[in-house]
Amino acid sequence: MPRIPFVPLRGDIVTDVLVVGAGVSGALVAEALSGEHRVTIVDRRGPVLGSTPASTALVEYEIDTPLTLLAEKIGREKAEQAWRRSYLALHALAARTRDLGIRADLRRADNLYLAGNVLDADGLAREAAARRRAGIETKFLPRRALKERFGIARPAALLAYDDVALDPRRLTAGYLNAAIGRGARLFAPADVTDVEAGSGGVVARTAGGPVIRCKALLFATGYEMPHSVPQRRHQVISTWAIATRPQPRNLWPEDCFIWEAADPYLYLRSTPDGRVICGGEDEEFSDDAARDALIPKKTAAIARKLGRMFPQLDTTPEFAWAGAFGSTATGLPSIGAVPGMPNCHAVLGFGGNGITYARIAADVIAGALSGRHDPDADLYAFKRTRATR
Numbered sequence: 001m002p003r004i005p006f007v008p009l010r011g012d013i014v015t016d017v018l019v020v021g022a023g024v025s026g027a028l029v030a031e032a033l034s035g036e037h038r039v040t041i042v043d044r045r046g047p048v049l050g051s052t053p054a055s056t057a058l059v060e061y062e063i064d065t066p067l068t069l070l071a072e073k074i075g076r077e078k079a080e081q082a083w084r085r086s087y088l089a090l091h092a093l094a095a096r097t098r099d100l101g102i103r104a105d106l107r108r109a110d111n112l113y114l115a116g117n118v119l120d121a122d123g124l125a126r127e128a129a130a131r132r133r134a135g136i137e138t139k140f141l142p143r144r145a146l147k148e149r150f151g152i153a154r155p156a157a158l159l160a161y162d163d164v165a166l167d168p169r170r171l172t173a174g175y176l177n178a179a180i181g182r183g184a185r186l187f188a189p190a191d192v193t194d195v196e197a198g199s200g201g202v203v204a205r206t207a208g209g210p211v212i213r214c215k216a217l218l219f220a221t222g223y224e225m226p227h228s229v230p231q232r233r234h235q236v237i238s239t240w241a242i243a244t245r246p247q248p249r250n251l252w253p254e255d256c257f258i259w260e261a262a263d264p265y266l267y268l269r270s271t272p273d274g275r276v277i278c279g280g281e282d283e284e285f286s287d288d289a290a291r292d293a294l295i296p297k298k299t300a301a302i303a304r305k306l307g308r309m310f311p312q313l314d315t316t317p318e319f320a321w322a323g324a325f326g327s328t329a330t331g332l333p334s335i336g337a338v339p340g341m342p343n344c345h346a347v348l349g350f351g352g353n354g355i356t357y358a359r360i361a362a363d364v365i366a367g368a369l370s371g372r373h374d375p376d377a378d379l380y381a382f383k384r385t386r387a388t389r
């Protein structure tokens with residue numbers, strides 16, 4: 001990972017925007033704001049040490065809730081709007097990353113979405129029709145076509161095009177360095193323990209004493225959201241993942257992402273050197289120690305399921321890890337102004353699309369702080385209209 005310059009916070013500072021959290025969300029927002037605003041980023045641990053480095057980085061526009069199921073929850077129009085925005089965000093992320101010259105091993109990958117207990121073959125056929133009606137090209141593969149083309153024995157699948165695989169650590173470091181190159185400062189460790197929000201500005205107190213005064217503050221603290229931010233619709237989920245040894249000759253055809261329309265699900269991709277990264281077995285988060293104690297059991301289950309899907313693979317985990325992320329009932333995150341805390345904003349509840357949603361957060365938050373209202377902001381707002389709750 002490229003070097004990221006930062007220093008511990010030793011004294012009081014004044015800034016325009018304080019970004020709390022140096023993961024992918026904080027990095028993308030800081031980069032979008034830098035240049036126009038004086039930006040300060042703080043992290044209680046250090047840059048890129050939260051959920052971001054644990055990410056398996058299947059960066060998809062297909063959000064956790066299928067379009068047909070999201071339409072049942074929030075209405076067809078809003079659901080299509082959310083899917084289209086994710087589609088645009090993924091392409092915008094790839095374009096901006098290229099423009100900034102960030103080398104994060106980006107590569108395009110198609111995505112195979114296998115029938116399961118969330119959507120069976122009929123459900124997938126309806127999902128394909130709904131996505132195409134929204135303008136998103138998707139191919140329905142019945143059992144025989146799926147078997148012939150990919151060697152997978154399932155009742156059906158959807159093929160989606162042009163998702164992105166990348167290295168989340170390099171991506172985040174690249175965006176942090178781009179912000180720092182435009183004058184942003186990064187302090188770590190700096191643990192924000194208390195926030196006083198007022199119409200004239202915000203005062204953030206940190207562990208050990210230093211105080212940061214700012215015009216606006218963004219909580220980009222991942223699943224460690226302060227209690228002052230409403231989290232009624234949110235849940236923290238633990239998830240587990242493995243990486244196998246490199247075995248390029250054993251991989252499935254077309255090197256696509258694979259994701260099950262199932263609960264619990266399995267998702268997988270390959271790396272440029274031919275490892276398989278595979279994750280799943282999600283469950284509600286209790287604490288770090290309990291989650292980590294389950295690594296052997298959960299990752300053995302992932303390896304077993306992977307072996308059932310592709311018997312030719314050596315599924316022995318060479319690396320195994322766990323992480324946490326926030327999730328919501330709709331699969332849509334909360335991004336925007338925090339109710340009751342003037343000049344404070346937050347991004348949370350990113351589910352399995354944290355990296356795509358970080359790009360949307362950058363657009364929405366940078367727009368709000370620079371006086372450019374994002375046309376989709378209400379979809380993600382903490383105070384949503386009845387239709388998007």
Ligand SMILES: Cc1cc2nc3c(=O)[nH]c(=O)nc-3n(C[C@H](O)[C@H](O)[C@H](O)COP(=O)(O)OP(=O)(O)OC[C@H]3O[C@@H](n4cnc5c(N)ncnc54)[C@H](O)[C@@H]3O)c2cc1C
Nearest residue numbers: 021023024025044050051052055057058192222323354355
């Ligand atoms: C195993 C796993 C697999 C995943 N797979 C995918 C995937 O395939 N595709 C995808 O898009 N997403 C995936 N995700 C989700 C994605 O990784 C996350 O949504 C994303 O990384 C969250 O980034 P973040 O910046 O919001 O949070 P984090 O990376 O957690 O960063 C938050 C930072 O805030 C700091 N912080 C917290 N509280 C304070 C405080 N009070 N003061 C100062 N600093 C503070 C923390 O130290 C941390 O560094 C996965 C997640 C996991 C765990």
